[in-house]
Amino acid sequence: MGADLHEVTAVRLGESGGRYTRQRRHLVEILERAGMPLAIPDILRGRRNLAQSSVYRNLAALERAGVVRRVPADEGFGRYELTEDLTEHHHHLICSSCGRVQDVEVPEDLEREVDRTLDRLARRAGFASVAHRLDLIGRCGRCATRGTAARA
Amino acid sequence: MGADLHEVTAVRLGESGGRYTRQRRHLVEILERAGMPLAIPDILRGRRNLAQSSVYRNLAALERAGVVRRVPADEGFGRYELTEDLTEHHHHLICSSCGRVQDVEVPEDLEREVDRTLDRLARRAGFASVAHRLDLIGRCGRCATRGTAARA
DNA sequence: CCAGGACATGAGAATGGTTCTCATCATCAT
DNA sequence: ATGATGATGAGAACCATTCTCATGTCCTGG
Numbered sequence: 406m407g408a409d410l411h412e413v414t415a416v417r418l419g420e421s422g423g424r425y426t427r428q429r430r431h432l433v434e435i436l437e438r439a440g441m442p443l444a445i446p447d448i449l450r451g452r453r454n455l456a457q458s459s460v461y462r463n464l465a466a467l468e469r470a471g472v473v474r475r476v477p478a479d480e481g482f483g484r485y486e487l488t489e490d491l492t493e494h495h496h497h498l499i500c501s502s503c504g505r506v507q508d509v510e511v512p513e514d515l516e517r518e519v520d521r522t523l524d525r526l527a528r529r530a531g532f533a534s535v536a537h538r539l540d541l542i543g544r545c546g547r548c549a550t551r552g553t554a555a556r557a
Numbered sequence: 558m559g560a561d562l563h564e565v566t567a568v569r570l571g572e573s574g575g576r577y578t579r580q581r582r583h584l585v586e587i588l589e590r591a592g593m594p595l596a597i598p599d600i601l602r603g604r605r606n607l608a609q610s611s612v613y614r615n616l617a618a619l620e621r622a623g624v625v626r627r628v629p630a631d632e633g634f635g636r637y638e639l640t641e642d643l644t645e646h647h648h649h650l651i652c653s654s655c656g657r658v659q660d661v662e663v664p665e666d667l668e669r670e671v672d673r674t675l676d677r678l679a680r681r682a683g684f685a686s687v688a689h690r691l692d693l694i695g696r697c698g699r700c701a702t703r704g705t706a707a708r709a
Numbered sequence: 710c711c712a713g714g715a716c717a718t719g720a721g722a723a724t725g726g727t728t729c730t731c732a733t734c735a736t737c738a739t
Numbered sequence: 740a741t742g743a744t745g746a747t748g749a750g751a752a753c754c755a756t757t758c759t760c761a762t763g764t765c766c767t768g769g
Binding site: 475477478479483498500507509511512515518519522523526527530531532533535536537538539540541542543544545546549 | 627629630631635650652659661663664667670671674675678679682683684685687688689690691692693694695696697698701
């Protein structure tokens with residue numbers, strides 16, 4: 406992996422009628438290095454050569470091509486990461502206090518059991534072609550030490 | 558349950574320095590009847606006596622009181638449901654094509670195993686006080702029958 | 710009863726993340 | 740080269756959400 410990440414991206418972009426331009430390659434590299442879902446400001450920070458509108462447009466293009474995924478956080482804005490077939494299947498630790506998102510992988514056997522069970526439930530409800538999304542909500546170490554009140 | 562839903566709400570609202578007004582009661586009843594996360598337009602639909610700004614404000618108040626939870630969907634807007642300690646712990650079937658969200662409960666033992674494992678992983682990563690969120694992504698029956706292209 | 714204080718409401722303005730528009734550039738095939 | 744097709748950047752437009760402010764409502768103490 407790693408080397409052909411860009412090949413795969415190029416192919417998929419081609420299929421969806423797009424080009425693998427320098428800026429799109431740049432975005433893919435940024436997301437690859439980050440290893441965690443990034444918000445637009447994170448991507449823009451200290452890179453004054455990226456136009457915000459182009460970043461949005463290109464992330465949308467990469468999403469359409471199936472290379473990038475928009476992660477919905479409960480922060481009022483979105484974060485972006487590479488799709489799982491380009492990395493490893495993983496889940497997120499989400500800090501409910503500062504919004505920081507961190508990747509985790511869960512054990513194979515739990516994954517399998519979750520998948521199996523959910524698949525059954527989904528079918529029963531008339532849903533098809535199912536993936537799952539499993540996130541942990543908590544407080545990261547940094548937020549836990551200073552006490553940020555959440556609820557009385 | 559059901560009867561004291563309103564008592565609990567009144568108490569929690571009181572604790573967080575608010576009143577259980579007619580409109581807030583109304584919102585709680587709407588969410589209770591729905592049994593699925595509702596978007597603001599769903600709540601407003603055919604109820605011209607509710608001011609949009611008040612609905613937002615009141616849902617925020619109810620969320621602060623721990624009665625309501627904002628569910629982040631990948632639709633660009635939020636949905637609201639009663640918190641789990643007022644209903645049952647459950648998860649969502651999310652249709653990736655039409656955005657419809659439906660509640661599901663998963664078997665006790667899977668829940669337990671997920672909780673146990675995630676707790677361990679979280680602790681290892683320095684996260685504390687963890688809840689989980691487990692959603693199914695797929696296509697609902699309605700969207701599956703008519704073919705809505707998602708990706709080539 | 711009446712007055713005052715504290716919170717709730719409604720309408721619309723303001724905010725902020727995201728998407729669209731449009732004029733200009735780059736890239737590819739002929 | 741040359742024209743077509745798509746990409747880029749800057750800013751305007753959009754839309755969900757939040758804020759403002761002028762009332763309204765409810766409870767409390769006199």
